[in-house]
Amino acid sequence: MKSDLVIVYHRAPYEEVMEDGVIVLREHKSPNGIVPTLKALIGRIERAAWVAWKEAEDPAHPDFERVVDISDSFGTYAVSRLPLTAEQVRSFYHVTSKEAFWPILHGFKERYNYDPVDWPTFRAVNWAFAEAAAEEASDDAVVWVHDYNLWLVPGYLRQLKPSVRIAFFHHTPFPAPDMFNVLPWRREIVDSLLACDAVGFHVPRYAQNFMAVAHSLAGAHALQDAETDPRLASAGTALNEMFTPLALAVDGRTVRIDTNPVGVNFSYIEDLAAAPAVAEKVEAIRAGLDGAKLVLSVSRTDYTKGNVQQLEAFERLLKRRPDLLGQVRFMLVSVGANRGMSIYEDVQQRIEELTGRINGTFGSFEWQPVSLISTAIPLPELVAYYRAAHVAAITPLADGLNLVASEFCAAQGEDGAGVLILSEFAGASVLLEGAIPVNPFSNAHMDNALEQALAMPAAEAHGRMALLRASARRFTLQSWADATLDGFAALKASPVAATAPAA
Incomplete structure (x- = not known):
């Protein structure tokens, strides 16, 4: 049975x-993260x-079923499992996506690495994803594609x-033309995105940047825009x-541009923070601080996240303010990702050295100013640290959104x-x-x-919080899902906007 x-x-x-x-297929325990968000x-x-x-x-003879039916707390749905070799995964994801695309998306031109990219493999993997999606989709389905x-x-x-409606959502920043156009495959990428009926982003800046890139490469022009929602x-x-921007026109076609930031499961986290077991953990954390203030930072280990800069700022604080020795602690949760990639190993090494x-x-012997946690913390324990912390320092050099701030x-x-x-x-x-x-990027600002x-009066801190x-609360998982489904309904009520790009 085909899917809508x-x-x-x-x-x-x-x-x-x-x-x-x-091997058992188990539902993710945490309600947060990109997978539960999409589900x-x-x-x-x-x-x-x-x-x-x-x-x-x-891949021609995988040792698993290509399509399985899953039933969990979100519903019943089919999962089409696309067989890829380890080398294909390494090439399309770890090399092309992470070494070529990732630094450009986040504005780190100096980290861009073109040499190891195998573009034919990237094309082949994307074609295989498209074939699998076409096989699962009904004739008038919405196919929702995610990320770079x-x-x-x-x-x-x-x-x-050609009959399906295609929506694309970008979870990272989208750069301006002078950065995006570093990519030698820029026109091929943009032509593909312009084959969509709708392209979505978290915030207006990324939508504006996409509009500018489409204008510079494909001659697209803004068809409709509006004053930015005050929220x-x-x-x-x-x-x-x-x-x-709300829509663009290119080659006689219209592509809708959506701005719809993902949110967190606010009420779930709020309830979790009030649970007796979490409340006990909060008290234990505060007792262990022995009157000191806790500065908390949570992120992945990545040069975009600013972990090194945070540690350097804390070091300068202790040099500048010896009166704070023993009075403030910094807890950095920097969870390693994509092990085996030298760009991340270098960041981890620098974090550990600092x-x-x-x-x-x-x-x-009695007091250590920095606690470094390099493994993922279960959500209930993490929520306890959020609640116990006096300060949360979320200072990435670039980030598509950052849901840790909302979780805090x-x-x-x-x-x-x-x-x-x-x-x-x-x-x-x-x-x-x-906030x-x-x-x-400024030591003085940091x-x-x-x-x-650290010096903020309690009344001001309470008012700010x-x-x-x-x-x-304005942007939650529920509001994002509602807005997304409304957008899908609008797509299905209108003619298919895009035609196949030239081969």
């Missing part, structure tokens, strides 16, 4: 675990499917199944946009007085009102923000 909604994402919508010698729509569609890759030694490693899927899918604007900040230097210089606000509760330091270059900076904005947060929580 097909989600195309590189990761599977479940965890594979070994139980009693048998929030599945239970609201009569028939849905998901396309993801699964490693196989011989599947940039070519829309163009291929339009050739394979998506923060005057004077680095990512603020006064106007938001942590050792700070603890060796300023610590004692949700966990604080109605009586919360935690202070949020938030980078101007995180997409969330235009959504969350009440201390910081430019992570230093002043940390001093301000009330504003933060109110703004974080």
